[in-house]
Amino acid sequence: MAETFVPDPSERINKRLPMPYAAQFPDIIKRNYGKWVDRKFHGNGIIEHISESGESIFTVKVGLPPNSRISVDTLKKIIDVADSYGLKVVRATRGMNVEFITDSLDKAKKIVDVMKGYGFPAGGWENSLWHITSCTAYLTCSTFAVDAPSITKALYDYFMPYFTGEEKLPSKLDIFVSGCTNICAGTLAGDIVVVGHWGQAPKPDPEKIKFCLPTSAEALKKVTPDVAAVCPVNAIKLYAKEDGSVGIEVDDKRCIACGRCKNVCDYFDWDPDKIGVGVFVGGKTSNTGSGPRLAYRIVPWVPLNPPEYREVVAVVRKIVDVWKKNAEPGERIGDTIDRIGLEEFMRQVGVPKSRHNACIEVSWNFGVRQFIKYV
Amino acid sequence: MTISDIREQKISEDDMKALEKLEKGPWPSHVTELKKTRYPIEYYAWGVMHKYSPWYSGSFRVRYVFSGILARRSRDGKVSEVHFRTYSPAGRFLSTAYLKKIAYVAEQYGIGLLEFAGNTGAIVINIQPDKADQAIDIIRNVMGSDVGGSGDTFREFYACPGPALCEFALYDTLAAMDFFRSHPEIYKFLNTQLFPYKLKMKFSGCPFDCAGANARSDFTFIGTWVGAPEVDQEKLREMIKSGKVDPKELAKRCPSGAISWDDDKQQLKIDGDRCLKAMNCIKMAFPAIKPGKNRKIAMLVGSHAQAHYGPRLSWGVALLDDYKEALPFILKVIDIYSNNAPRRHRLADLILRRGFRLISDAAKETLPDKPKAAPSSHLRFTTGVVLSDDERVTYAEWAKSLVKDYYGGEQ
Known part of the structure; x- marks a missing residue:
């Protein structure tokens, strides 16, 4: 590629937005934009959209490694497959997978086969595992508590038959894995949300915490530094030491381990044996059934044993098993919990009860249901 | 072992060996991908195995x-x-x-x-x-693109595939995203760090909300409609005859009981006033049942996963006929947010501190003729917990017993 231009750096002040979305479309989408009238599923991972003009288009969903972290080598394979069998366009999905778009069922099946050959399974949609979304955690972040991609890998290894359709589920299942309480895997409104957390109050690093504090206690009179201001429960106290510098204290009893302080200051530490994941169950953003809601904290803490994370996988398996046993066809976890009751669901999962998972059932309206009285 | 001991430990062969386990198993592995690149994988191995971050920001x-x-x-x-x-x-x-x-x-x-x-x-x-x-x-x-979308500014917007690839899209989500991202009043913020914290916009074409807009965007746009879904009785009868659809199941699965099936006339009735737009029937009997013709865009504000007072879902604001109508409201809210929110508070945190009045007043001023919502919200919600030692033991024991059930005795 030619690099003959001489750019002026100050132009960078104006962001260059990517080309309009339509420029990326193949002709068949341009022709039938907004004219799709029907859909058909051809096994897991292939969906056919039929336009009012009679033309149809096939989308193939293929799973990517956790956190959709791929090398250029793999990207080139994807480009190759899209060029050879697809319409020279792919779509990055919300669930961190990739969709190939093509114009015949034969080509769609070919894509499934070729990608399978490379080690990437096709699946998802209808009554199956749609995706396990992971935040980047140790891969590129610096505020995480646990490594989400490797937990995702462990979960995917077990749940893969549910993705490819060999094993059936009552309904759609979305799983999200986040490395810390910032929940960068996207949302707490997922069917099963695994969230890493510290499980303890942070300990300021005795040597380095000074980089997050004002040098002189005089400053405290004027403004509360970020590191204390961000705490939602006022558990972080700053005080003037005798020598005029600033001291910091974290109140273990007040702390809710939300990790906000870690977001603004690197120099907090934690004991690796106390970190773990919480498992939240029964949320969704879709308006189906009982509507959108956040997930319930059913399991407050599960220990971590890398690299296999058997405890985490076992807990998620148990939750899916209980759901499968109780669900009516087409019922997502949240709706099953609504029908049989949260108490009963937790009893069947068998999780010990404590002050941390005393969940309150939520029964009011969210999402577009907030508009219903007017329509 | 104390924390400083852990920190002193050097990256070892054992860590790398343990990481190889993540390359096995049927699902494609991120470790295999990392190894094909110049990524400092030793640090990753050390971090994963010690459960301790080798990184500073x-x-x-x-x-x-x-x-x-x-x-x-x-x-x-x-x-x-x-x-x-x-x-x-x-x-x-x-x-x-x-x-x-x-x-x-x-x-x-x-x-x-x-x-x-x-x-x-x-x-x-x-x-x-x-x-x-x-x-x-x-x-x-x-x-032909640019870097952007980090820090206290507009993060990258997100839209579901909408009319490009979906039958259910009730408005043009892609055009809406492009409109807002490239509008001069929004665009001018893209290369700045002027907000108290991040702002996001997400666009979903229908109440299925595939963009997750309900749970993770400060400005949420969801396609919806007024009244009952559209029913093609002829097509529905065909689908029932061929066994694809069970009309009793349709009625039963409707969360508000708005659907009734008239066996004599072979007709499905949907009460538009009671319809919650749950789309259960549409999912089961598409294309015989389709979203209604009187299409609207529901605008909601203030959902997020990460914030001062914990995760929450969106508050409803108004029903729009066109996404462009939202612009004055959005600019007004940006103004209110920038002027009033403490640092590192999301829009919803400000609403919690100052009341929803802040938003409803802005909506009254900028969207006077639009139907408004009856907004609802969660109680405060926390994701992390501080456990006592006893609790930790209890949950560890329980997890261990599950591992035994599923993996057998071997540890």
Whole structure:
């Protein structure tokens, strides 16, 4: 590629937005934009959209490694497959997978086969595992508590038959894995949300915490530094030491381990044996059934044993098993919990009860249901 | 072992060996991908196995670029890492021609690694620090996009595929995303860090909400309709005859009981006043049952996962006929948010502190004729917990017993 231009750096002040979305479309989408009238599923991972003009288009969903972290080598394979069998366009999905778009069922099946050959399974949609979304955690972040991609890998290894359709589920299942309480895997409104957390109050690093504090206690009179201001429960106290510098204290009893302080200051530490994941169950953003809601904290803490994370996988398996046993066809976890009751669901999962998972059932309206009285 | 002992431990062969386990198993492995690149994988291995971060956050500057670049450095000071978030076309449709350019940038200026589908909506490319300045120019002029969407600014917007690939799209989500992202009043914030914290916009075409807009965007747009879904009785009878649809099941699965089946007339009735737009019936009997013709866009505000007072879902504001009508409201809310929110508070945190009045007043002023919602909200919600030692033992024992059930006796 030619690099003959001489750019002026100050132009960078104006962001260059990517080309309009339509420029990326193949002709068949341009022709039938907004004219799709029907859909058909051809096994897991292939969906056919039929336009009012009679033309149809096939989308193939293929799973990517956790956190959709791929090398250029793999990207080139994807480009190759899209060029050879697809319409020279792919779509990055919300669930961190990739969709190939093509114009015949034969080509769609070919894509499934070729990608399978490379080690990437096709699946998802209808009554199956749609995706396990992971935040980047140790891969590129610096505020995480646990490594989400490797937990995702462990979960995917077990749940893969549910993705490819060999094993059936009552309904759609979305799983999200986040490395810390910032929940960068996207949302707490997922069917099963695994969230890493510290499980303890942070300990300021005795040597380095000074980089997050004002040098002189005089400053405290004027403004509360970020590191204390961000705490939602006022558990972080700053005080003037005798020598005029600033001291910091974290109140273990007040702390809710939300990790906000870690977001603004690197120099907090934690004991690796106390970190773990919480498992939240029964949320969704879709308006189906009982509507959108956040997930319930059913399991407050599960220990971590890398690299296999058997405890985490076992807990998620148990939750899916209980759901499968109780669900009516087409019922997502949240709706099953609504029908049989949260108490009963937790009893069947068998999780010990404590002050941390005393969940309150939520029964009011969210999402577009907030508009219903007017329509 | 104390924390300082852990920190002193060197990266060892054992860590790398343990990491190999993550390459086994049927699902494609991220470790295999990392090994094909110049990623400092030893640090990853050490971190995963010690459950302790080998990284500190870093900062990295490129002239005139104020958002979209993230960096970190290792605790031992030997490695630093930079990655760029790049804007994608709406709906994240990526032509192979565009992907080839991404591959070129990742190879020549990066370490050969990228996050294909980042959660904000961006594509994330790991970049070599010493080539970052050039990489920006290449991304702008050759790849035809730009870095952006990090820090206290507008994050990358996200839209569901909408009319491009879906039958249910009730408005043009892709055009809406492009409209807002490129509108001068929104665009001017893209390269700044002027907000108290981040702002997001997400666009879902129908109440299925595939963009997750309900749970993770400060400005949420969801396609909806007024009244009952449209029923093609003839087609429905056909579907019932062929056994695809059970009308009793349709009625039973409706959460508000708005559906009734008249066996004599062979007709399905839906009470539009009671319809919750749950789309259960549409999912089961499409295309015989379709969303209604009187289409609207529901605008909601203030959902997020990460904030001062914990995660929450969106508050409803108003029903719009066109997404463009939202602009004055959005600008007004940005103004209110910038002027009133304490640092690192999201829009919803401000609403919790000051009351929803802040939003409803703005809506009354800027959207006078639009039907308003009856907003509802969660109680405060926390995701982390501080456990006592006893509790920790209880849950560890329980998890252990499950492991025994599922994996057998061997540990």
